[in-house]
Structure formats: structure tokens, C-alpha cells
Amino acid sequence: MAIEFKPSPSLPPPVNSVGAVAWVRQNLLSSPLNVFLTLFSVYVMYLLIPPVVEWGFVNATFTGASKAECTAGGACWAFVGVYFKQFMYGLYPSEETWRINLALIALVILIGVFAVKTVNKLYLSLVIILVYPVVAYFLFAGGVFGLEVVETSLWGGLFLTTLLGVVGIVASLPLGVLLALGRQSNMPIAKSVCIVFIETIRAVPLITILFMASVMIPLFLPEGMNFNKLLRVLIGITLFSAAYMAEVIRGGLQAIPKGQYEAADAMGLTYWQSMILVILPQALKLVIPGIVNTFIGLFKDTTLVYIVGMFDLLGRIQAATHDSSWLGTTIEGYAFAGFVYWAACFGMSRYSMRIERKLETGHKRN
Amino acid sequence: MTSTNMARAQLEKGEEAIIEFNDVNKWYGDFHVLKNINFSIKKGERIVVCGPSGSGKSTMTRCINRLEEHQKGTILVDGVEMNNNLKNIEAIRKDVGMVFQHFNLFPHLTILENLTLAPIWVRKQPKKQAEEMAMHYLERVKIANQALKYPGQLSGGQQQRVAIARGLCMQPRIMLFDEPTSALDPEMIKEVLDVMVQLAEEGMTMVCVTHEMGFAKTVADRVVFMDAGEIVEANEPHEFFDNPQHDRTQMFLSQILNH
Numbered sequence: 001m002a003i004e005f006k007p008s009p010s011l012p013p014p015v016n017s018v019g020a021v022a023w024v025r026q027n028l029l030s031s032p033l034n035v036f037l038t039l040f041s042v043y044v045m046y047l048l049i050p051p052v053v054e055w056g057f058v059n060a061t062f063t064g065a066s067k068a069e070c071t072a073g074g075a076c077w078a079f080v081g082v083y084f085k086q087f088m089y090g091l092y093p094s095e096e097t098w099r100i101n102l103a104l105i106a107l108v109i110l111i112g113v114f115a116v117k118t119v120n121k122l123y124l125s126l127v128i129i130l131v132y133p134v135v136a137y138f139l140f141a142g143g144v145f146g147l148e149v150v151e152t153s154l155w156g157g158l159f160l161t162t163l164l165g166v167v168g169i170v171a172s173l174p175l176g177v178l179l180a181l182g183r184q185s186n187m188p189i190a191k192s193v194c195i196v197f198i199e200t201i202r203a204v205p206l207i208t209i210l211f212m213a214s215v216m217i218p219l220f221l222p223e224g225m226n227f228n229k230l231l232r233v234l235i236g237i238t239l240f241s242a243a244y245m246a247e248v249i250r251g252g253l254q255a256i257p258k259g260q261y262e263a264a265d266a267m268g269l270t271y272w273q274s275m276i277l278v279i280l281p282q283a284l285k286l287v288i289p290g291i292v293n294t295f296i297g298l299f300k301d302t303t304l305v306y307i308v309g310m311f312d313l314l315g316r317i318q319a320a321t322h323d324s325s326w327l328g329t330t331i332e333g334y335a336f337a338g339f340v341y342w343a344a345c346f347g348m349s350r351y352s353m354r355i356e357r358k359l360e361t362g363h364k365r366n
Numbered sequence: 367m368t369s370t371n372m373a374r375a376q377l378e379k380g381e382e383a384i385i386e387f388n389d390v391n392k393w394y395g396d397f398h399v400l401k402n403i404n405f406s407i408k409k410g411e412r413i414v415v416c417g418p419s420g421s422g423k424s425t426m427t428r429c430i431n432r433l434e435e436h437q438k439g440t441i442l443v444d445g446v447e448m449n450n451n452l453k454n455i456e457a458i459r460k461d462v463g464m465v466f467q468h469f470n471l472f473p474h475l476t477i478l479e480n481l482t483l484a485p486i487w488v489r490k491q492p493k494k495q496a497e498e499m500a501m502h503y504l505e506r507v508k509i510a511n512q513a514l515k516y517p518g519q520l521s522g523g524q525q526q527r528v529a530i531a532r533g534l535c536m537q538p539r540i541m542l543f544d545e546p547t548s549a550l551d552p553e554m555i556k557e558v559l560d561v562m563v564q565l566a567e568e569g570m571t572m573v574c575v576t577h578e579m580g581f582a583k584t585v586a587d588r589v590v591f592m593d594a595g596e597i598v599e600a601n602e603p604h605e606f607f608d609n610p611q612h613d614r615t616q617m618f619l620s621q622i623l624n625h
Contacts (some may be wrong), residue, residue: 170579268460361474
């Protein structure tokens, strides 16, 4: 007689392996070394946190017109308050800053529209990539529709930092993809051009490139054929991070099993079809951490434009600390800069983790 | 090579060849991997290619759609010569479906998207039509209910059936199978072979590299035995298994059948 197979029922886990107590036991007190490290960390936090809180909040001064009014012994946040507009917009005329705010709000709305299911994502991407930058440029620079012209030399603060970062990021990714594909190409000329470009750029510090862009290029160009310094710096930053991006993406391309390329070929897809539809979506997903790493590095590297006489967020803060009525506020200034950069970079990092989770399709290998 | 053991490698007069190998040679560096391959396959024929590993059987099959490039000789597929002309390569690949040992489904696309990708982009079919056809083939391989899952969520046997359906969606005239069951657990081999048998019964031209001798006996029109880059023997299955001409073939068969 056949015996019917019945799997035994699943049992709940033992009580001491779930819950908060179990978490503490597992993560903080699992071994003598861990107990020691936990206690040590608590002690270090005890040493550090109270003085910082006291300086930054309890004894801090939040309003006032000069350093002399900060008498409580703590941080002088009044400095940041007074200079806040400059930190955000640089020397952009204050009655025109609504143009920057408007462009920012428009961008947030456009990106928010992505969440709406019924919208054609392709058209929306095209609007963001092709239409938005043009509109934003005229909004910032003025000269059309009766908008007052604002010279790019007045652009500064967080506005300039964001502009450099966003343009650098948006332009360097596609360029990096092209360079990575070129480096893997079978065509000898394309391949050598890409290798020479990547290796040259990577061998040069960003500062050198910025100097080249701001000082050398105008010397080489014929009289009267000069173009905007901001544009030159933007191109320099973009090329610089594209070279790094290319190597990150090449790592992703190499991680894709050969079978994926073969399957795409065997179907009759053309080179570009198989790259865009099959290989790149997988390769880029694999290297999201590396790409975001490059983005974050690029965002922080934009502070170097200070050296070629452009006043981004850090540059503005440094300039403000030299104000004679606010001498001695360097720490507050740098703390504020550190906080803004941290918030931006942490945001990017969290966002990238979200994207990674969203793109996870339950496979690790094929 | 004597004329007797090669008798069935060439077609008889009047038979129309859909794949023709003429003196095909290929080297990997100094290693001569395919040596003077002369072989014709007619429309609707089911060919099983067997042989020890490293014998060049996969390489020969992959030359048909130029996943491997041959350096000497000519390969004609459906009258089109496989050479460096991109137009020819694309034309041939449109007509030749391929199933791989490791499935090679695209893990970032759903099953349905895997099937409709080539019809939409290569055959320029409207999305709706491509999806209808994809569902038709998924039903034939009995996994229509998995259409919206990702390949990583399917078993090996299911993935390989999807891969076969994906090949069929391009409505190819020839299907190539490169060891389609070698990466599968024994329990899953049968479900894949069943699909292949069904396909064979419908008259698809098939070239199948496999170690499944049972499949070769029941389905193949001709079995090709390769060793060291050469076609040693090609014959109808009953002749091939019951009366192998060549010593090398006899040795190979005794090794794989006697256990």
C-alpha cells in the first residue's frame, strides 16, 4: 500500500531568538570583545556628544548683527543667518533669486511627475534632459522675455555647487557609457582614442584640468573667440568625472556573462540594440554603488572651483569668514558647509540604495 | 576520410540543403578546432551532433549563426553566405533561433519581455502582436502562467523552456540547441526534451548538440559524431547506433551506452 507523504508543520522560532532583547544580545553583547567594544563606544559618545550639543544648541546664539553679539560662549549661528542668502545664491541679485527657486521647484515637480503611472516616461525624460536645461539656462542667465541679464560671474553659493554637480553628473554618465563601450570596442581607432582619453584624464589632478580650463584655453584660443569661464569649468569637470565613470561602467560590462552578449547576438539584435536593451541595463545596475561613488566624489570636488576664482558654497563661506564684523566664525561656517555637503551626499547614497532595491528582480546569476 | 563513413554527411542529388558547410576550418590561435568540415543539412531535418568534449561540436554549431567565426571555407544558411557582411549576418540570425546550455535569459526582463524583445526590435512587430505570439508559444511550452515573473524566479527546466519559446518567437526556419539539457537536474531534463520532441514532430529544422542518446535515437534523422575537430561519422540513428563504421565511434558509444 502506498504511503501518502505529508510534510510536517512549520514551528515558530524559539522566543529568545526574536525581539529587542535578542537584537541587543546578538548585535551588542555576543562575545566578550563585543561587550568591551559596546561599553567603549558608549564612553566615547558620553565624552563627545554633551559638549557638542552644548556648543551647537544650548549656548549658541541664533540672531545678531555681528560676532560681538555672540556672547553666550557657544556657536554663533547668527553668522550663518546673516549670510544665508549669499551662501545659497552667491552674488546673484537678491530681487532675481526667485528665478533660481522657480527652476528648482520646476525640476522637483518634473521628477515628481515620474511617479504618476499614466505619464509617458520617455517623453518626460526627453523634456527633463532636453527642454529643461535650455529653459533653466535662460531663466538663470536672463536676456529673454524681459528678464534681467545676470552675468555668470555673479552665480555662486549652493546654487553654483548644485549647478556644477548636477550638470557634471547628468553629462558625465552618458559620456562615461560611450567611453566604456569604446574601450571594449573591436574597432581599433575608437578603442585607442577612448583608452588615451581615459588614461590621460585619470593621470591628471582635477585642479590641473580646472586651471587649463580657466587660464590656458583662453591663451590658446584666437582673440575674440572666447567662451564663458563657467562653461569651460563645467566641461572640465564633466570630462574628468566621465573618465572615472567609464572605468566604473567597464567593470559592470565585464561582469555580464558572455552568454548574455551571445543570446542578444543570436537573436539578431544590432550592436546598439543589444547594448541598450540587454547589456547596459544589467551592467549599470550592477555598478550603481560605483556610479554613486563617482557622483558623490564629483559633487565634493566641485569645491575646487574656488581655486579658479569661482565662489561656490564653500568659497562663499570662506569669503564671509573674512568679514571684519564676523571674524572668528570659521568653525560655524565650516560646520554649516559640512552639514550641507553631508546632507546632499547622504541623500544621494540613500536614493541609490532605493533604486537598487527597486531594480532587484530576484536573480543574482543567470 | 573514406567515402563510406561520410556517405550521409552530404546530401543526395535533388535534396535541397538549408545549411551547407564547405571545407570549413577554424583555429583558436594555433589550435585547429574545426578541420575540413563538409556537411549539409536539408530543410526539416533533425540533426544530433555528439562527441567527446573539445571535439568541436559546439563550435561547429555556433559557426552557423556566427557566434564563432570560421577562417576558411564557406557556410551557406538558407542560400545566404555567412561572411563578414553585417547584412548577411543579420539576415541569417533572424532565421536561426538558438538555445544555450545556460539558458541565457535576460534576468532584468520578465519572461514576456524576454520573448517579445527580438520580435519588436528585430522584426519590428507591434508590441501587442508580439505579446500575443509570445503567449502562444509560452502556452505551447506550458508556462504561460509565469509570463510576468523574472527568469531568476523559475526553475532551470522552466527557464530552458522559456529559452526555447524565445527562440520560436522569431519564427525561425532553423533552431540550434547547444547542449540544452546539460545544466539541468535529472528531474527537469524530461520536460525540456518533451518540448524539443514536439518541435521536431512539427517539422522544424533542428541542429542539436547533446549527450542525450535516447533523444538522438527517437528524434534524429541523422546523428553526427565528431572528434578532434572532424566529422568522423554521420548516419541514420539505427545505423549509427547498431552498426557504427568507425573504431572511434564504437569506442565512444561503448563508453556512453554501457553503464
